[in-house]
Amino acid sequence: MQSSGNSGFQRRRLAILLTGALASAFAHADTVLDTVEVTARGNPDGEFVLPEAATPATLYRVDREAMRLFDTPGGSNPYTSVAEVPGVKVTPVDAWGLNNSQGGQKGMRVRGEVSTHGVSGTVEGLTLGGPGPGPGYLFLFDKENLRQVDFAQGAIAADRGGLFNTSGALDSKLRWPQAKAGGEIGLSLGSDGFQRAFLRADSGRLASGTAFFFSASHTQADKWRGHGEAPGDRENIELGISQHFGKLDIDVLYARNDQAQHNYRGLTYAEARDLSTYRRADYGVDPSRSDYYDFNRQKFRNEALLANIRYAFSGDTSLSFKPFYAREKGKYLYEGSTAQQVQEWLLDHSTYGATAEFASRLAGTEVKFGHSWTSTEPPGPPTTRKLYKIVGGKLVFQRWALLSEVTDRHEFHSTYFTALRQFDRLKLSGSLRYARETLPAITAYDASTTTGASWDVSADAAADRATPVAARSVDSRSFGRWLPQLGASYQLTPLVELRVNAGQTIGGPSFDAFNQTPPAGFTSQWYWDQLKPEIATAIDIGARIRHDRFYLDPTVYYSRSKNKGVSAYDPATNTVWSQNVGKTEAFGFQLAAGWSPTTTLQLVSALSYSRSRFVEDMQTVGGAVLPVEGKQLPDVPKWMANLGAIWRYQGFTVAPMAQYVGKRWASSNYDQRVPGYWLADLTASYGRQTGWGRWTATVGVMNLFDRKYIGQISTSEINVNAGNRIFFPGAPRTLFASLNLGF
Template sequence: MKDLAPAPSPSTLLALLISGLFAAPLHAQETTLDTVHVEAQPLPDEWPGPDRSVPRTLFQVGPEGMALFDSPGGSNPITAVAELPGVKVTTVDAYGLNNTQGGQKGIRVRGEVSSHGVSGTVEGLALGGPGPGPGYLFLFDKENVAAVTLEQGAIGADSGGLFSSYGALNTQLRWARDEARREISMGVGSDGFQRYFARIDTGTLSSGTALFVSASRTQADKWRGYGDAPEGRDNLEVGLNQALGAFKLKMIYARNDQAQHNYKTLNYEQARNLDQYRDEDYSRDRSSNDYYGYNRQDFRNQALVAELSYDFSPTTRLVLKPFWAQEEGYYLFAGSQPNQVLKWITDHETYGASTELQTVLADTRIKLGYSWTSTEPPGPPTNRKQYKITGNGLQFAQWAMLSDVTERHEFEHYYLTGQRRFDRLTLQGGLRYAREKLPGIDAYNVGTATAGTSWDVSADQALEQASRNDSRSVSARSFGHWLPQLGAAYEFTPALSVFANLGRNIGAPSLGVFNQAPAGSYKTSQDYWDDIRPELSTSLDLGTRLRLGDFTLDPTLYYSRSRNKTVNVYSEDSKSVWSQNVGRTAGKGLLLAAAWTPSETLRVFGSFSYTRAWFTEDVRGNGGKALGVQGNQLPDVPRTMASLGAAWKTHGVTLAPVLQYVGSRWSTVDYREKVPSYVTVDLNLGYGQKTAWGTWDASLALLNAFDRKYIGQISTSEVNTTANGSIYYPGAPRTLAAKLAFTF
């Protein structure tokens, strides 16, 4: 069994940076660049909270907020938004470094889960399509991130992303800086956690060029069981800025190599008894597929992102963003038989571009844009090898799945937006046309037809020998939908304003049907393929923005309805249960964000959310049995959540506690399995000083300070009527992490 090419060692990745960190200062020349007024304005605050510049429900977190309240793993953007209202983030480990196998990556927004692993964008670009791998989640170090934003409710027509039913999560990069700068940091913590990071910026040179290079190395043991998570995360990023008058170019290349052992899931009976099963994990028995070495993953992700812009005037700009990304690796996991192990192979690339014309006409800010994204499966799964366990380890048995992508999965988005202020009234709206072309996939006969050592080859080589299965192959097909959005805000006084936002979002079709065996009246996989369609939802937000001196309060009421939601239910046509786009749901709730700055040394923020998300009609389960789910809360959706954080700063010392509450939730739609509520408390203690040599900062983070035992992530479909049911991950125990950073 061939792994990926060896990842670069830490010394290889960091050698250039470490050798240059203490070299003679780089000669840089300050350059004043032209300002284009139609560019997005800087985010108003770095702490977790709302962005009030648009009449939509948009939240942001900047570097300071991530430093004080984020997990210390240093890469996953999902963990940055954990304190925002309406958001439930449940990572499997304390550092946010674990990649959960499959499409659910540990985030729900207003009860909605991200679609098939499509968890967000980078600079508005979708660096990967539906798929099981880590995607971009560990590709960029947090030190190279300027902000993470999360838009909820009706998403703006100009917001990037392939799917928007759960919101729009976007990572804004920290490009090459105008000033010369060096950064170096080291972190250590519980369970063998180690992280080393370094970055060098040249600053803007006389040629108008600015460069940066950064590298990091991260590793940790699993907090339960055997193995590492990650064994090693090696990251390299290189950036370039070039100004040539009205033309500007920005580029970043990022590469991440990350291998880790998986965490074992718990069943409901084990989840109910965490005193006994909290540390349950894979074994050291090599003769069983429960062996931890047979449950692991290894991925390499890389991407090249560019932004080219030309300023026609101070109010008109054209922006082009081409990109390329590649993901290759595999999951190794236990099969259905005790001596069976499967290898889920991932090897695909994604590329595309977006272009946007920004201008001002009749005092109206206008954007006209187009984006194109081309990717390829897996998503749905396409290639899997099957192994049997022998006295010498794993031995290839046969192919369990073998497919060839004949047409790529493509997305095209056209949009037009406008925003104008009329005295106290601000209007903002847009229209997006989203077109999706499902991939064409040829399936090949597997099983005993591909058994024997001669078949232990790459997927491409196996395809040359295999025979096509006509009934399991599918052809490409396309569909498109209009997604309107309209927002309005009215300012009664500088301290009080209200807003409303209405629009339609789109979600992923049920791509898993490609692997559904024909049954009933469905004679081919194409019959299933022709039935799938994207989820569509309509959302209305009504909010108030109140500022009383040093206190701000932002309550938002919302209501939404969706159709074509993916559910595993019985089909009269197939006489079986399969994943279908037939669910109908509704949601309503309250979001509350608050902040208070009583003094120059103390600042407090808080959030609260009430979420009611339910099925609007009954469905049928195994054998066609009716399931009375109408009105039932969706699985894994707590009705109430809250967070409270603060930072007290004086004489270089920072004390920042944060408390999070997650209410009880059902993990099954029929209310058979319930998970209790929990409260966790994290504490960050820091000290920093400026010296003649630079600025140094030391911090100590205590996560889950009271060692609360709880169930965090639950992997479940919205309606699961199969025998497997839901699977549970216990939350990480008390964890201590320290960090020392120096900037000069």
């Protein structure tokens, strides 16, 4: 029998060899394939999604095993990790979860609330991107490098804030360098040319107290409908370093993601009603038209550098400091308003900031004092767009469609305090956050004078030559808000805990107001001065019921929002524009449950009922009253459910999952009904432990019965236009297989 020392030496040697192989492999990245995920045995309590019992709040935790069994095999996108969490609707456009929807809506709703401007998420509590239309951090981290994903709903504790959290608070927890040397290798193949390769090497903890890892992946796939690739190439590298200095720990991680893909075209409502004909309809192949598939694509590079520096004064008291820097650079190319017009939306912005937190136990109470600062820059709202015309199948620069320059950055400050105290069976929690936002200052330029090839330069160069337009420019302004949260739980019996949690959350102002051209006598600053943050007041009441063989987590909730961003009529300007004037309320019920009838079988399920509705009528074009009071918001199903199973026997694992999404309405005048649908997925794997490590072979099928359905609806809270291309069909039956080795 090998000694543990020899085994550790072999793993370290293999890790070093693998690190060298990675550099060689990615020098020839065109030939690399990709993986699903190696994972340790998870969920020791037998739970699929772990409702967190350490807090009275509604908080779910998804571990690596749950992601392996039920997540999409694309290897990225934390949104798809929480798709089976109660109250969450995730509707990716592709089967792999790798498509980046253009604009701020990325395909996730929580209790009826849309994750606007693409900022629903943090990484280790840090907001790596501001409110913008790009992919942000969604594809920046391979899931093999995550240890879990947390998702909080309802009233959010002050230390889980993010920038905006009316749609919940999603936080990805990183898998930092491991104490033992080792690594992971994985290869995956699937329908529509899907290929993915992943490699990770861990050095283990060295004698110097240093540990590091390096990982890389390459992913590609064809679009499942139409022409083009999505992604054409996704290349990711991550490097993490950890250092112990006695009571001081320093973790640093760098991640970079390059991703190019062709866009999927939305369907009209008439097409969405006839999926037998239009399910695979997409952009065309005529290069003389703006709907040519190669004129509708995107390319981005996202990268981030972050650190977690912690000093432990004692076992109960510590001080942490988390600085970060992130940058996004890329573009969208998409059809314009005519058949021979194409627009190019340019994005190049940075985000940086830091969070400092002091944590201790005072008089038996766990307390935290912290401050976070995030500085970002638009787009969000858009700042630069080019306009092209099609000549002989080629794009020829025409002029700038939008030209502006950020003169003051978008700033966020959050000061918070939290406390948690256990009194025998009673647990009390409370927090208070002061959130202050400073809107950016933007100088707009006259785009109508930028015609001709000489203006086909960078945005900075064009701005240096262009004429500022005072009426379209805006100055910076600030506003702040106190956000309280209180929670309590009581252990009624050893098996039953009751809980209640209440507080306020904050949402984004209607940045799109900057895009509104002001009528005579008004300026963009007038629109800018009307902006307010959305504020929601929420309460959750629930229970946690635990038994050796089953668990139940029922929750009822109610929330009321004001200052919601909607496109509404303004009698002062006689126009319709995006304003923070909407008022809505939501109430519902959700349940997470699981049962282990035998030692080899687990059943898991989630159920959600949601009523998310307007509390007053709205005015639209010309001041016409839209009778929406009491009606469900667009794209919000009343019922959602999923039911899955995990069967394990002598190295075999079989995991089926069925999901139901109820009917929805896509328009606020209730003339665009989208039917509900059932989906079924199935994953089967076999794994063995060997002298080199554990290998796992997996096969799976998504949308097992090839259901035709509408998944994502890219709609606003007020949508009355039946001609919009906002409907995206879900992917058909999709097969995949993977082979993974962890050592």
